[in-house]
Amino acid sequence: MKRTYLSLSAVFAATILAACQTTKEAPNAASIGVDFSWQGVTKCSSKSPAFKLTGVPAETKTLNFRMTDLDVPSYQHGGGSLAYTGQGEIPAGAFSYVGPCPPMGSHDYKFDVMALDAKGDTIIGKGSATRAFPPK
Numbered sequence: 001m002k003r004t005y006l007s008l009s010a011v012f013a014a015t016i017l018a019a020c021q022t023t024k025e026a027p028n029a030a031s032i033g034v035d036f037s038w039q040g041v042t043k044c045s046s047k048s049p050a051f052k053l054t055g056v057p058a059e060t061k062t063l064n065f066r067m068t069d070l071d072v073p074s075y076q077h078g079g080g081s082l083a084y085t086g087q088g089e090i091p092a093g094a095f096s097y098v099g100p101c102p103p104m105g106s107h108d109y110k111f112d113v114m115a116l117d118a119k120g121d122t123i124i125g126k127g128s129a130t131r132a133f134p135p136k
């Protein structure tokens with residue numbers, strides 16, 4: 001009997017891809033200003049950084065955060081989802097993910113933020129920001 005094994009990252013990628021196929025982007029999606037700081041985030045920690053957001057549409061009910069290592073984009077860091085109640089600042093540790101853990105030196109990491117409507121199936125705003133970790 002031949003067995004096939006999938007890596008955890010492959011399963012995660014397939015799950016994210018399937019989820020993305022049910023979410024559509026509104027033709028007039030807003031541009032969200034995203035800023036974050038690694039202050040207080042330690043290497044390999046699952047504690048998310050603090051974020052400052054501007055331009056989030058008032059109709060937003062959920063914010064989705066996803067992090068990508070631009071030096072190793074195939075590695076799945078994941079992200080988190082938060083209920084949005086109009087807050088412009090998201091505190092450090094608001095969600096868990098696979099934090100930055102570059103084996104040597106510094107890597108560039110990008111956070112994408114998507115604002116979803118009440119049904120959770122339409123992206124009504126999006127933005128991103130990139131920072132090196134550890135900071136240079």
